[in-house]
Amino acid sequence: MYQYDQYDQAMVDARVDEFRGQVLRRLSGELTEDQFKPLRLKNGLYLQLHAYMLRVAIPYGTLNGRQMRLLGDIADKYDRGYGHFTTRQNIQYNWIKLDDTPDILAELATVEMHAIQTSGNCIRNISSDHMAGAAADELVDPRPYAELLRQWSTFHPEFDYLPRKFKIAVIASDTDRAAMRLHDIGIQIVKNDAGEIGAKFHVGGGMGRTPMIGPMIREFVPALQMVSYAEACLRVYNRYGRRDNKYKARIKILVHEIGADEYRRQVEEEFAHILTLGLEPPQAEFDRIAAFFADPGLESGVLDKVDRSDPDFALWLDQNTAPHKQPGYAVVVISLKPTGGIPGDATADQIRLMAELSTAYSLDELRVTHTQNIVLPHVKKADLYTVWQKLDAAGLGSANLDLISDIIACPGLDYCSLANARSIPLAQKISQRFADMDRQRDLGELKLKISGCINACGHHHAGHIGILGVDKRGIENFQLSFGGSEAADTSLADITGPGFSEDGVVDALEKATNVYLAQRAEGERFLDTYRRIGMAPFKEAIYG
Amino acid sequence: MGETLLRYREDAVTGAPVLSLEDFLASDPMSNGAAAVRITPGEDARALLPHLGRIALIEVTFPAYTDGRGYSSARILREQGYTGELRASGDVLIDQLSHMCRCGFDAFAPAKPIAAGAAAKAVATWPEVYQKTVDGRSPIWAKRHGL
């Protein structure tokens, strides 16, 4: 894992000092809330419905045991004993007191963490594949590239007041586990015919009220020009992105309106100019960063077998672990979606337990997934049973990864001031309705995603089943959609028709799963059946 | 306007009238003395590139601090070798000064005055910088590798 040197540390420390001064000015009345707002937003501090919310960055979703432990301690000391892991691979605390925030940031800085650029119209925390460094199918570890971009984008002086927020994802395998093409910039690290490593750039993807899949803008940017190319992409956007309408300000609208070809032409022109400026960090800097990720300490000759004699364990094993590139190891996904729970929430004790397990059994590493679960990336197969027992005892043993109860839900009207509807109670109801695990397994992979408003933080457009909360004359109403995907076969979901009440949408959902069960062909997931048979049979069952 | 000029340059302020981009481009390139020109967020800084040699002051306006187009304008001008005064005017707040300096601004005409002492402190916010821009500061990656 990457480790700060004195420079990285100095940047974070300077930020804590600056923010402490700003909070003091606010508390003394020197700054009004209006003046303070843009400053706090630069530090991930939002004012929500009931309290301040602090969003802490977890760069590319990777963290170590010490960092995770502190996240648990902060939940105890400054919040109500829990934290919420987000679809941006970050963590949010929902009940924060303003005067505590400088101390929280100072504590975070002691473990190389911060809340920089987790909000505002700037380049946000960069996301990546939560299986990076462990996945059997990756070309290289994408995180050194993400770290290079993290440093480039941190306090970037030209791009702090973009038309709108800007999200970048970096992956390095054909299996997309990071919804890469639904980002403002989606980068896939690839190898060209000459065997060189470089970056394939997609620009202009996104969710929100106008979801779009990012078109490919450049097939291959040499690795040592990636920062310059990103700089060119951003400069064109900063200069020409729309600023007249907040809802048309994301880069996807610019790319859509002028067309991918014209956008590409402008970027290439800017890129040619930028290459003359020598802005790119040298190979030696990339090598320095990459060395931190090279070998987390995997052993060879490790026993490559698991004892499956405990049937409950075997179910979890099959559902919640994935192959590791190193024989004898597995990737464990810890579900934060127990039946009736709040998706993505974990208590301070649970967070600390996951920290301990990472230190003891996963080479001190954890990942946050954009599906709001936690990964232990490097667990020896021989340790899986012990890990599962400890997780299960702490309420973290749900064997439901990628099943219907592994729901993504945004905070919704329980916290968020923009919300139309409550996402969390709906997610709880759905997981209770489908609590029978045999039934869930029979339904198979089914990605259900809920957003409390059109901003789509819950990625509903990309759900095999998506649910969107809308406000219908003051009454919460839910729109249902089918057929989205954020994987390599990225697609956007289609709306079924008129919306439903909270209970009504659960019923409709159940009817839709029945259509699937009746119509599926051998080996088909819900998504596949939907793509084959189309909306009509589902519509008939739901509205008929 | 209650503006006070914060200026980080040694030379004297030009006495030339500040022209709009349109008026400047229509003016006689052979006329005596260096010119001053104002560009707004939607105007293309690159339109000035053929004329940089005869410009003493470019004022880049910020009608709202949230409109960051002027940062790109400033960098583009400096990247192309402009050495005259580059002034940010309008909704320029103390918290933006350090980034503006990094993009090449060396003078500020904030609509709401900023005290010189506070401004100097704000400009020095960052002990180190990650990016190479046009301010001549050595980025962290260069320091790491003795470049």
Ligand code: SF4
């Ligand atoms: S989707 Fe809407 S309701 Fe949900 S968190 Fe985002 S802004 Fe809030």
